[in-house]
Amino acid sequence: MFTELFVRLRAHQVGVTLHEWLTLIEALERGLIAPNLTSFYYGARAILVKREADFDRFDEVFLELYRGIETGEEVLEGVLDWLDDPKRLRYLSEEEMAALEGLDLDRLRELFEQRLKEQTDRHDGGNRWIGTGGTSPFGHGGFHPTGVRVGGMGRGRQAVQIASKRQFQGYRNDIVLDTRQIQVALRRLRRLVRQGRQDELDVDESIDRTCRNAGDLELVFRAPRRNPIRMVLLMDAGGSMTPHARLVSRLFSAASKGGQWKSFQSYYFHNCVYENVWSDISMQESTAFSTTQLISEATPQSVLVMVGDAAMHPGELTERFGSIDYWHRNETPGVEWLQRLRKAYPVNAWVNPMPERWWNASSLYLIRRLFLMFPLTLLGLDDAVTHLRSQPS
């Protein structure tokens, strides 16, 4: 059950190495980890897991392995196993030894099984030999994974409970891309060209010319390399996007910081784009920006990235007055606006934070006829960038 932790952590893609595993064993040997589950939980985590992004996976594995201990079958097995190994008994206190001496092992086993049958709920309270909150390792409170000793669980929260809180879920990186990864992916969009005033000293060329001049110094200047790409990011902030808010905001911060674009514009829309987009997520009147103007501002260097789940009632796309906002009466159906955007910004992509297997709503079908759609994962983003690069601009 102990080595299993190592195996399962690796299976869960927590990059634990043998080196770290040996360190944990050393820590156990040197008595750095107290014989209870809480101490083991924290100790093992500190040694084996090096990123808070992996804490949640550790919690998962820990739960898988050690929550089972609380159920009858496994408790029984564990205890019997434990009783089979008499040398572990030396960790018992005097009273416990005395209690034990009064019983032979078979009798004890019998008693234990009988008690276990009587007890169907959680084993806490009381001071019976098996399954108490405070004095036994096999109750709800205090099992030590290697089954070393009978003893108090200690104060504070219990490891399984801590693990089951899964408080590090927000730090995972397989679901959520981190900003740096997005930046790295987007960096490939850069097309560096020399543009603007010639105010950068070209050392190679200067040396070359100077030599040709027989040592008479001649300085050569050139324009610095710049990224001419204008990035336009349109993000859906509709209700169904709420679960993805964090992810989208990361994409936003990565795109705004990392690209070194010539210009970066971002707007929000609600489910579908109509005559206005908004520069602020609260989408109040004052922050509205005309879509027509956005279309007219398109340049050959512009790149349009739409971010949204594209999941809505098809009517919101195809119908006049179809907008989800009751008070909003759109003369032009949403799909028409999308078509205009696509035409003005021929270099475009649609990034969808929803997993690909859910891309089957009819509105998605409509939108995918207009925009190539990519999932908002590292892989998807890479594909999107490759697609954007391949477009002539």
Added chain:
Amino acid sequence: MDGSESAERFGFSEEDGICMTTRAFERYSGTDDYIASDDLKQAVNMSIVLGRPLLIKGEPGTGKTMLARSIAKALEMPILEWSIKSTTRAQDGLYVYDTVQRLHDSRFNDKDVADISQYIRLGPVGRAFDEEGQHVLLIDEIDKADLEFPNDLLAEIDQMKFTVSETGRIVVAKVRPIVIITSNSEKELPDAFLRRCIFHYIAFPEATLMEQIVRVHFPNLEDRLLAQAMARFYRIREVDGLRKRPSTSELLDWIQVLRAAGVAIERLESELPFLGALLKNEKDQQQVARWVSGNEPSRFNG
């Protein structure tokens, strides 16, 4: 053998769940001005005994740097602080060879410039190795430096020695220093480096721990003021869309300002005076101000 004996042999006191070794090594259990959670203490002690660097991460303002000072204080050791900047090179931590000084001296002939060793200055890592007694070595904000920086230090931290190539002198650590490394996760750290560390993530303190922390800094604080300030503080942390959520150090600043200004507790119920101590970003302040005035904008209106 009875229970207490076996417990002692393994260095655990009976009441404590978390490791409390008494004899095997000098243990760290916080100081009177720094409250450490049990799991943090355990991580510190593991790092000391196993001789591995302790990597500390966590939200800004949760006391990462303070931890190293607290360890130094508790164990009565001198501390060497090495604050990393974006231009810091790993070599700087070991030693610096002052070539300019040597060149300068060579023009005046008042020193023996042939003796290079007088132009070698040991950096924080070098001093932690070279000086007498055990030191606490704090490598602060390691993520500020170049991506390869942590890897460049691996061999030295592992073997606890390095060579000054100019003089051929080998600097060997007499006692392994206690190495504390902090990071704000601005950059990912290399795997090879992480493997050698003990890692602890300082989670944001829960209310009870936070109360203890505040008490340590303000022993005479009025209960009602503390309760009110904490309630407001935790609520502000939950306001949507803050760029930088206030943390422990900001709460301490805020309470200090509130006390210094003698703000009445009643005032805290209806408004948030001295918000600037908690929130350093103008947009955040506006956001919270809007929330206080009662019309907190919903994140999405769909």
